[in-house]
Amino acid sequence: MDFTFMPANEGCEDLEKYRPRGLHPIRIGDTLKTSRYTIVHKLGFGNSSTVWLARDDIENRLVAVKVLTANASRISQEIAVQRFLLRLMSPGSSNLVTKILDHFVAKGVNGRHLCIVFELAGPSLQVLLKDAKIRPDHVRKLSRDIAQGVAGLHSSAIAFGDLSTANVLLRFAEMSSWELGVVYAKLGQPTSEPLVTIEGKEACKQYAPSTTCLAIDYQTIALDVIAPSIRFADLNEAVHTDQELVGAEHAKPSAVNLPYGSPERLFGISPRHSKASDVSALACCFFELRTNTQLVNGDSPSIFKQALQILLGPLPEQWLESIKVMEGDETESIIPPEEFQYIEDTLEARIRNVGDWSPWHTMSMEERCKFVISDLGEEYALSSDCDLEAQVNTGPPPPARLSEEELVDFYDLLSKMLRYLPEERITIQEVLDHPWLHKTYTDLDPPADWLSRFDWGRETREVDYDLGTGLDILDQMLAEQQAGTQDAADGHDLDQIEDSDSDGIESKDDVKQEQSYDKGEEIYYDALEYQDTNNTPEEVDQLETRKRKLLGEHQEDQSSARDTTELDYVESKKQKNCHESSERLGSSVADENFFVTKLLGLPINDDQTQ
Ligand SMILES: Nc1ncnc2c1ncn2[C@@H]1O[C@H](COP(=O)(O)OP(=O)(O)OP(=O)(O)O)[C@@H](O)[C@H]1O
Structure with a gap:
């Protein structure tokens, strides 16, 4: 492509679209529709529009004005689609749509531009979830609101399409x-920057505004301006599910939005949106809302297809032939059946592991700086070319932490919404009836506002990973074990497991013991890792006293073959720093297994004493 302008800041539309039949040049303070709308700020931009915050001087209110490129203006069906949808929708669900309030055409140097005036809304969930966390009870409330909105569409025989x-x-x-x-x-005040043309392209300046305006930076505004109330935008891809198609879908099958693409659309089995494809997109939204991470990731369609198989397992037999025909010889997107035995990142594992901390989350700002400097090299990291602060402030978002009960329900819901075959997926009504959207769960995070920013620079491990808590739980389990009651098992329906003590089949007691062991082990590992990085020396002393007591109480269980005591272990841990701790986690598993096993009074396997 032949470039005209120096590239703009990230918060700015593609400047190359300022050309004949492209975007309409607009600046803060401009007025539209014979001075009715005054441009106040920039809300955002899309592929074919800029969207502005404007003051409507007749109605005396703030509105969003979407100004389309001249090309898009000729073919846009946005107004027709919304009118059609609102006629079909019940008043309850139509309330959730960002309504069109007015429309008009603005003439400019680049042509005639359709301007659509919308009811004003705030940032998208996608933008917010990049650096702000929604409190879990509000995640479930918003999820319920979205599901209710989708249910309203479905009951009017409309599929959202691009949810x-x-x-x-x-x-x-x-x-x-x-x-x-x-x-x-x-x-925040609008920020403008002059548009700079590339040498020899000065004549193109006439098609562009003299300054570009950056969109509102939702990462810096105070979050109390945002309300926990949703509106749907962009229903252009909506389809009528019973008869004729609506909107762009009418002309050609629409593009798949890869991270939210339903399996049948992603693999080209069905070219059209449907109620079932909305349900699978909704599952991806729920996951993102609860964890601040995308469920399906990739950078090309075939990677997305593989990512989906990793989550859901082998493709249905009946799809394989059609996919092979469609993809010809390049069936690289199909994971061979024999490889599934090595795949660990299944949907269940993804959900179970959402609370996992990465070493990055356990580092203080200073440790992160040291890490980035050693990773990038001192010369570059400390030079003006490198934004060290940005490097340190990015990384995986702090993990969401779900109680065992919530994990079980969350997996149950998503696994039913994400079946390969659309007819096997639950309906939106069944989604709405699911316990995850109604129950109150134990919140593992400290109390917070309904919406709060990640605190990137803080050591993010919280109190429930404290070694003392881990040991308390182990202690309690020991007591239960000694009393012969193993009912501390967590949340699984043990009554459904057949009782059988013979033939290598697990009995209820085996399963309970196993669950107890797993839970104790998990807490203990977390606690040990936590202890390295977060406890003050006084806290470590207290923990040691606590452990001495615990060990003393179970002296008779201590094997003479053991050459490392827990106290030695704590001692050795104290001497190492945080970086070493993350590297060491793998190598010290045998030691840790040993202690957990001893503390729980379980038999010691040979491989644990080596
Ligand atoms: N009613 C509104 N209130 C507030 N902001 C809005 C509103 N409508 C759109 N926006 C903002 O403008 C951005 C672009 O809008 P939209 O996605 O409708 O444009 P588009 O040109 O149709 O995009 P695309 O072609 O990429 O789908 C949105 O991401 C959103 O941040």
């Missing part, structure tokens, strides 16, 4: 009463 966290917007709190000064105080 994603980018198309669910949150609303601003009490926005209508904001005066201009309040708008800027809450959302």
Whole structure:
């Protein structure tokens, strides 16, 4: 491509679209529709539009004005689709759609531009979830709201089509009463930068505004301006599920939004959106809302297809032939059946592991800086070319932590929403009836506002990973074990397991013992890792006293073959730093197994004493 402008900041539309039949040049303070709408700020941009926060001087309210490229203006069906949908929808579900309030055409240097005036909403969930965490009870409330909105569409025989966290917007709190000064105080002043043309392209300046305006930076605004109330945006891909198609789908099968693509659409089995494809997209939204991470990742369609198989297992037999025909010789997207035995990152494992901490989360800011400097090399890391702060402040989001009860329900729901075959997926009504959307679970995170920013620079391990807590639980389990009661097992329906003590089949007691052991082991590992990085010397002393007591109580269990005591182990741990701790986790598993085994009074296997 022949470039005209120097590339703009990330928060800015593609400047190359300022050309004949492209974007309409707009600046803050401009007015549209004979001065009715005054441009106040920039809300965002899409592939074929810029979207502006404007003041409607007739209705005396703030609105969003979407100004389409001249090319898109000729073919846009946005207004027709919304009118059609609103006629079909019940009042309850139509309330969730960002309504079109007005439309008009603006003439400019690049052509005639359709301007659509929408009810104003705030940032999309996708933008917010990059660096803000929604409190779990509100995640479930918002998930329920989204599901209710989708159910409203489905009951009117409409499939959303392009459901994603980018198309669910949150609303601003009490926005209508904001005066201009309040708008800027809450959302920040618009920032403009001059447009710079590449040498020899000066004549193209006439098609562009003299300055570019950056969109509102939702990563820096105070979160109390955002309300826990949703609106659906971009229903352009919506389809009528019973008869004729609506909107863009009418002309050609629409593109798949890969991270939210249903299996049948991703593998080309069905070209059209459906109620079932909405349900699978909704599962991806739920996962993202609860964990701040995308469920399906990749950078090409075939990687997405593989990622989906890793989650859901081998493809249905009946799909294989059609996929082979479609992909010809390049069936690289199909994972061979024999490889599934090595795959560990299944949907169940993904959900079970959402609370896993990476070494990055256990590092302080100083440790992260040291790590980045050693990783990038001192010369580059400390030079002006490198944004060290940005490097240190990025990384995987802090993990969500789900109680055992919530994990079980969350997996149950998502596994039913994410079946390969659309007819095997649960309906939106069944989604709405699922316990995950209704129950109250134990919240493992400290109390917080409904929406809070990640604190990237803090040591993010929390109190429940404290070694003392881990040992308390182990202690309690020991007591239960000694009393012959193993009912501490967590949440699984043990009554459904057949009782059988023979033929190598697990009995209920075996399963309970195993669960107890697993839980104790998990807590203990977490606690040991936590102890290395987070406890103060005084806390470590207290923990040691606590452990001495515990060990003393079970002296008779101590094997003479044991050449490392728990106290030695703590001693050795104390001497090592955080980086070593993350590397060491693998190598010291045998030691840790030994202690957990001893503490639980379980038989010691040979491989644990080596
Ligand atoms: N009603 C609204 N209130 C607030 N912000 C909005 C509103 N509508 C759109 N936006 C913002 O503008 C951005 C672009 O809007 P939209 O996705 O509708 O544009 P588009 O050109 O249709 O995009 P694409 O072609 O990529 O789908 C959105 O990501 C959102 O941040």
